[in-house]
Amino acid sequence: MSQSTPSRNPARRVFAWEYKDATYEETRGDGDRSPNMVLLPTGQWAHRVFLVGSLVDIVDDPDSENYIRGELQDPTGRFPIDAGQFEPEAIANMRQLDPPEFVAVTGKAVTFSGDSGPVPKVRVESITDIPEALYDSWVKDTAEKTATRLTNFSNDANDAAALAAERYGTDLEQYRDAAIEATEEVQEIIREEMAETEPDPDASPTAPGVGQD
């Protein structure tokens, strides 16, 4: 669990339902490289996140050359995303995307000041459109990592979890349920796709007279 620099901070996997509650942000460690981190309610520090979902909104303010924002939806909720003057490539790439699209986002976990306190968002480092199948891989990956965090939450040595419990009064059950619902939704989608592509073995699609409805 070492945060020792200068290793690169890994990109955490988290569902939108959990991320929306990650309002506590802190500069971790000492020295010049001390990274900014948000605390996930299930007890893990995140400097970076990796997300996959449907890009559902892009707002490109014509008055501001150096700022663009959008919204990414996963099976559990939505992530606010944006890019600013230090991410010119991300701005250019976001301008080329046309919602709704499946996208993968690597970005920094940060918060901004909302009307009623800090709100977590993701500052985009990389964003690309992707094939739909990656969405399924990400949901499985994220559900597994959520399960791992929930399993480790009550470990004595888990300082991040202790702080999450103190700051958020974390109700673990809702994050578990959101992860379960996400896996169920993807299972349903896969079943539907299979039903569309694989003909019913009892039917005879080549036989004349089969309905087309």
Add this chain to the structure above:
Amino acid sequence: MTDIKHQDHVDEVREALESAEKDGISVETTDEAISNAIEDHRQKRVDPEDAVRYVSRSLLREAGADNPRQYISGGSNPSPPSGVNPQLTASQLEEEGEWIEFIGTVIEAYDPSYSEMDQQGRLADETGTVRFVSWQNSGFETELVTGETYRFDPVVTTEFDGNVELKLTGTTQAERLEGDDALGIDPDTYTETIEGVLVDFQDQMGLIERCPNETCRRVLQDPTVCPDCGEVESETDIRTKAVVDDGEDSWTVFLNAEQTDSLAQLTFEQAEQLVEKYDYTGVVKEYIVSQLHGEYIRFHGRDRGRSFNVSDFELLNPPSVTDLENVKQELEQLP
């Protein structure tokens, strides 16, 4: 002041400070101040051996050293071994400062990174690999041979770059295991596996210029000059330099032109056509990123800590309904 407490340990701190001087880091302090600092630690139940490390580190950091650890070699074992040490496998190594027994085969030995370093390399067992290091004058005398299996007992774990490694010292006994006792790991064919997402891409990838000398192959900023070989006529090549991230750790991987083609479906000819069409070399990197960012990939090769040497890889299949059912059940069983 005639007699100074902890004189031996004060000398060890002095050694660390002196070894930093070659990098222009100088610390103004007195032996008495060092001695007092060590005594302050002792009163907080810190062994003087450990205090040497903490005091040196703090003095060097105050003097502006970015990585004080590199100057601190001998005399910094966390705590002495206590009789019987647990035998741990590579995958069980998580804590620094533990005295353990470890059995592993040397799969690689590389040149020391600092002049004070004696040997370094990687050891493998059935569960994974771990880096080992020994420092000059540490008292560890065994010359480790690649391909041989050793039992190290006792050996202490330390932490470097966020990874746990083994530090071989004078206390460490290294016994070579032979015949059936050896692990049967062949350094020439040994591979490790990592699975993760390509989350980031770095500079000097896409269409690049290389030094044409077979033994050099350096990537050049200026296609007419190699910093090592002088004036050259560069060769154009394609490569990918990406970050693989599994959510806990990340590694830099390099993929050559053939590997890049097999993942991103981009031949050399197609890359050249892209450059011609857009009149811009950077388009090749952009194309590769657009194809590969977010992909889940399993890599086989050698773990080098921060980077991973790729020999082979495959794209991970998207999950089946059953795969998702397994995760769902794991979640449902949680309290």
